[in-house]
Amino acid sequence: MKKTAISLAIAAAVPSSLAYAQDDAQAVQLYGKANVTFQSADEGDGANTDVKSNASRLGVKGELPLDNGLKGIYKMEYEVxxxxxxxxxxxxxxYAGLEGGFGQVIGGKFDTPLKVAQKKVDLFNDLEGDIKSLISRSDNRESNNLQYTTPAFAGVKVSAAYIGHQDEELFDADGEPIGTRSDGTSVSVAYDNEGFYLAYAYDQNVEANDWDVQRMVAQYNLGPVQVGALFEEQEKADGSTQNGWLTSAAYKINQWTIKAQYGQSDIVRNDGETYSLGLDYKLSSAAKLFGFYTDETAADDYDRSYFGIGTELKF
Incomplete structure (x- = not known):
């Protein structure tokens, strides 16, 4: 009898909970992406094959209407x-924050404006040919991040982030302490209009103390063709500079997309050189099959190559 009463109470409560969720369904979105490849990797010791998850993710985001034209916004995303x-x-x-006619303010852990400025120039993002592999070391996602973004004006938008490192201790590749990192800033200015994208971004003390990074990005879409380029300069505390650049192109033919990417950089490794080729087949607006080949070389006999086939599902 008691079990029956409890069951009836739960049954009575569930519809009201569902009704509340339905009332706010337009403001809450559960989303995700599953990107998995079966790939062969030759990193100098012979080829090995494995299954790899490429930044697959699950998240929830939404907004809450407030007074005076404001709305609360939030996002909680996890890699799976x-x-x-x-x-x-x-x-x-x-992150969580506020958005309105003044622009947007958010706080939490998220991509810096410099990282976001790359847009979709990196056609092999999250795969072995990702620019963070050999082109750049400044694609950062930072904690204690407070960011303001202006409204778009004539296609122009500005983002500025203050990153509190709280004298975070830094370590070298062997785990030895090499000092602390003070607070940093990241700023970007981007123009995005009618298929043309142009951006400039600047980091100060984000990667390390007294390190400055500049990034310039251009991308153009014309019908089935997309071309892009990225240039980056990194200046260390001792005044030395390292540069890196990358170009990419994609061409769509019905459900097929042919992709190519090439870059050189001294930022991650001396005399770094990378190229990638890829082919996507679109199954639907939310699913695709793809294949890729990436080759990387650098000084000190660094030589790696990757070949993979995979699938991506979005929801």
């Missing part, structure tokens, strides 16, 4: 390790 080799969940972009 589909192949199950590491921790299943890892924090990605997580």
């Amino acid at each position: 390790d589909v192949d199950g080799e590491e921790d299943v969940f890892k924090q990605r972009n997580i």
